[in-house]
Amino acid sequence: MKRKNVVLNRPVFAQQVFDSRSLTVLTTLFHRFPEEGDYELTIRRDERVVHRAHVRVGVEEASSQLDLDLATLREIEGAYSLRAGGVMGFYVSQGIARYRVEITQPGARGRRVWMDSGRVVPEGDLFAVTLVRPGVYRVILAEGKGEGEIRVRLPRGERYRPDQAVRITVGKGGSLEPTQVWILSGQSVVFWCTVPASLRVEWMKEEEPAEPPVQPFWSA
Amino acid sequence: MAHMTVAVSEGVFRRSFDLLQRNLVFEKADSASFGSFTAGYDVKAHLEGGSVDLRADGTIRVKELDLRWDRLRFTLGLNIPELCVGGGCVDMPWPIPDICLPRVCIFSGDPDISISPDLAAFVAQEVSFTARLVVRYFDAALPLPSPDLCAPLRVEPPPAHNQWHIHIDPETIDVDLFDFPDIVGDLIEDTLTDAVKALIPGGWVRDLILAIIGSVADLIRTILDIPDEIEEWLSDLFNVSFGLLDSIGTVILDFFSRCNPLYRMDDPLEIMPASNGLIAVRIPVRNLSVSVNDAEMVVQADVGA
Numbered sequence: 001m002k003r004k005n006v007v008l009n010r011p012v013f014a015q016q017v018f019d020s021r022s023l024t025v026l027t028t029l030f031h032r033f034p035e036e037g038d039y040e041l042t043i044r045r046d047e048r049v050v051h052r053a054h055v056r057v058g059v060e061e062a063s064s065q066l067d068l069d070l071a072t073l074r075e076i077e078g079a080y081s082l083r084a085g086g087v088m089g090f091y092v093s094q095g096i097a098r099y100r101v102e103i104t105q106p107g108a109r110g111r112r113v114w115m116d117s118g119r120v121v122p123e124g125d126l127f128a129v130t131l132v133r134p135g136v137y138r139v140i141l142a143e144g145k146g147e148g149e150i151r152v153r154l155p156r157g158e159r160y161r162p163d164q165a166v167r168i169t170v171g172k173g174g175s176l177e178p179t180q181v182w183i184l185s186g187q188s189v190v191f192w193c194t195v196p197a198s199l200r201v202e203w204m205k206e207e208e209p210a211e212p213p214v215q216p217f218w219s220a
Numbered sequence: 221m222a223h224m225t226v227a228v229s230e231g232v233f234r235r236s237f238d239l240l241q242r243n244l245v246f247e248k249a250d251s252a253s254f255g256s257f258t259a260g261y262d263v264k265a266h267l268e269g270g271s272v273d274l275r276a277d278g279t280i281r282v283k284e285l286d287l288r289w290d291r292l293r294f295t296l297g298l299n300i301p302e303l304c305v306g307g308g309c310v311d312m313p314w315p316i317p318d319i320c321l322p323r324v325c326i327f328s329g330d331p332d333i334s335i336s337p338d339l340a341a342f343v344a345q346e347v348s349f350t351a352r353l354v355v356r357y358f359d360a361a362l363p364l365p366s367p368d369l370c371a372p373l374r375v376e377p378p379p380a381h382n383q384w385h386i387h388i389d390p391e392t393i394d395v396d397l398f399d400f401p402d403i404v405g406d407l408i409e410d411t412l413t414d415a416v417k418a419l420i421p422g423g424w425v426r427d428l429i430l431a432i433i434g435s436v437a438d439l440i441r442t443i444l445d446i447p448d449e450i451e452e453w454l455s456d457l458f459n460v461s462f463g464l465l466d467s468i469g470t471v472i473l474d475f476f477s478r479c480n481p482l483y484r485m486d487d488p489l490e491i492m493p494a495s496n497g498l499i500a501v502r503i504p505v506r507n508l509s510v511s512v513n514d515a516e517m518v519v520q521a522d523v524g525a
Binding site: 067130187192 | 309
């Protein structure tokens with residue numbers, strides 16, 4: 001029997017800490033552009049600038065969501081285009097590098113920083129983690145005293161789709177709603193920050209044997 | 221009235237046929253891409269047994285020759301489709317648009333697996349045909365055709381002198397369809413499952429990947445687009461897609477009809493060997509013909525000038 005060794009995307013299985021201030025594989029940061037205009041995008045990999053581009057918001061024929069894979073960025077001609085109110089998603093498909101995204105807008109009174117992921121996820125933006133390794137994860141907010149828990153387990157014969165996501169709302173004082181969610185391995189948790197927040201998700205321990213049933217989908 | 225007549229009994233004819241058909245070897249290898257998978261074969265077979273019946277209508281009936289597979293290696297290569305985690309969309313309250321998550325894939329590239337089980341022990345077929353006997357004249361002065369399609373099938377090298385050849389010329393050839401038993405489906409599925417599992421490290425990583433796939437059996441069925449059982453799919457592949465039945469028929473036809481005579485007669489025919497300083501006596505043979513009845517084969521010829 002002949003076979004070609006498969007090359008696994010190892011960071012997907014090895015990553016155990018996810019931080020909105022330091023984007024890695026399996027994390028996604030969504031920034032919403034509520035106002036039309038021209039913006040400047042700067043991507044840093046391990047604190048070195050690797051990509052600069054313009055973002056034009058308010059282009060009628062553009063899509064309302066544009067995802068950028070920070071691990072495979074290429075120079076573009078012109079600018080990224082988005083509809084008014086559109087969302088840009090920044091994610092990392094592979095590798096062990098850490099990324100920081102900055103969105104600014106030049107103005108009469110100087111440069112306005114709309115988002116600097118190295119500091120905080122701005123109000124209205126979202127931070128998502130796709131959790132692969134089974135176990136219990138702790139969610140920590142740098143602001144306030146909010147803390148939550150995500151339990152991840154392998155599917156046990158039930159209908160399984162990785163493309164399911166659960167939403168957690170981050171509110172005033174760093175509160176999380178709900179504070180505890182259950183997902184299956186490979187599914188995602190999306191934190192909707194209604195206040196500026198910095199989030200950190202850490203794998204804590206193996207999954208305990210008896211788990212409550214997984215919520216297939218949670219909606220506010 | 222012919223100058224000479226030779227009769228060959230049905231028993232002798234059968235013996236002659238048996239000696240000739242033992243030399244028929246079918247050997248072929250090929251592969252093809254079917255989009256999401258590749259399939260190929262490397263086969264070798266020979267004929268055994270069967271019965272020969274001379275018939276009153278001037279034909280011969282060859283029945284139930286066993287097509288024995290010395291090698292029936294089937295190669296199947298699959299590209300494992302992209303397997304990803306994440307994705308899906310989240311409803312957001314107005315005016316925020318629904319957010320769709322990117323997918324992150326767990327293989328960097330398209331891993332592929334390939335298996336090559338030998339299925340010779342699991343399949344047997346029979347070949348039957350009706351034929352007439354035809355006479356051909358081999359003129360040694362003429363060059364062989366180029367390319368010489370008989371070269372791989374010829375039992376003996378072409379003669380250095382002229383000969384009359386009596387060939388069996390099949391009119392219709394029936395080859396049983398490939399019909400693989402259930403056990404072959406199980407064998408292929410098990411071999412593929414082992415191959416997929418061997419690609420992936422063990423523990424929870426393998427459990428997760430197999431959960432995404434559903435099961436290796438599901439993966440195989442999806443890639444191969446198999447609606448029924450694997451053995452039925454495999455039989456169709458051999459019967460239709462590979463065109464092996466046509467190839468077998470062509471080889472049998474060429475072997476008997478063109479490349480290997482059942483009987484030969486030199487022209488001129490030596491009737492007295494050289495001796496006592498005298499040269500051999502040879503007579504030219506003209507108008508050789510052959511016929512068959514239900515008891516014997518009859519060869520008639522004239523002695524030419």
